[in-house]
Amino acid sequence: MKKNYNPKPEMTRKEALAVVHKVYEAQGFRIFREDATEEEKALQEQIHTAFRILDVAFHGEGARYFSTGLCSFCYLRLSHGFQVRIKGDSMRLMRPCCPGCQEHLQTEQKLERAEDWEGKEVMP
Numbered sequence: 001m002k003k004n005y006n007p008k009p010e011m012t013r014k015e016a017l018a019v020v021h022k023v024y025e026a027q028g029f030r031i032f033r034e035d036a037t038e039e040e041k042a043l044q045e046q047i048h049t050a051f052r053i054l055d056v057a058f059h060g061e062g063a064r065y066f067s068t069g070l071c072s073f074c075y076l077r078l079s080h081g082f083q084v085r086i087k088g089d090s091m092r093l094m095r096p097c098c099p100g101c102q103e104h105l106q107t108e109q110k111l112e113r114a115e116d117w118e119g120k121e122v123m124p
């Protein structure tokens with residue numbers, strides 16, 4: 001007789017999507033190389049649309065736009081317009097960041113700058 005009629009899923013749908021975002025962040029540059037194949041060029045066009053569709057499906061309309069969309073550290077929560085810059089980031093990018101990750105990065109003293117949705121600095 002089966003015992004587990006309703007087993008706990010290995011991961012939620014949001015966690016599964018976060019894994020795909022992180023793999024893309026780590027390896028996605030491969031499809032953008034100069035000698036990209038035709039198939040990779042097609043993927044370059046499609047990947048951001050594909051992520052937007054999935055982000056909105058799992059996280060709602062707030063995930064539609066980069067600046068208010070998913071946190072670019074955990075990819076599990078919306079940034080609600082908060083952005084941070086990490087110390088030593090050679091590109092000096094402001095990246096969407098959820099409150100949980102911001103607190104974590106602050107504790108680890110990795111934050112160079114944090115801004116709210118109006119672009120006002122919110123560093124301690």
Ligand SMILES: [Zn+2]
Nearest residue numbers: 071074098101
């Ligand atoms: Zn986060």
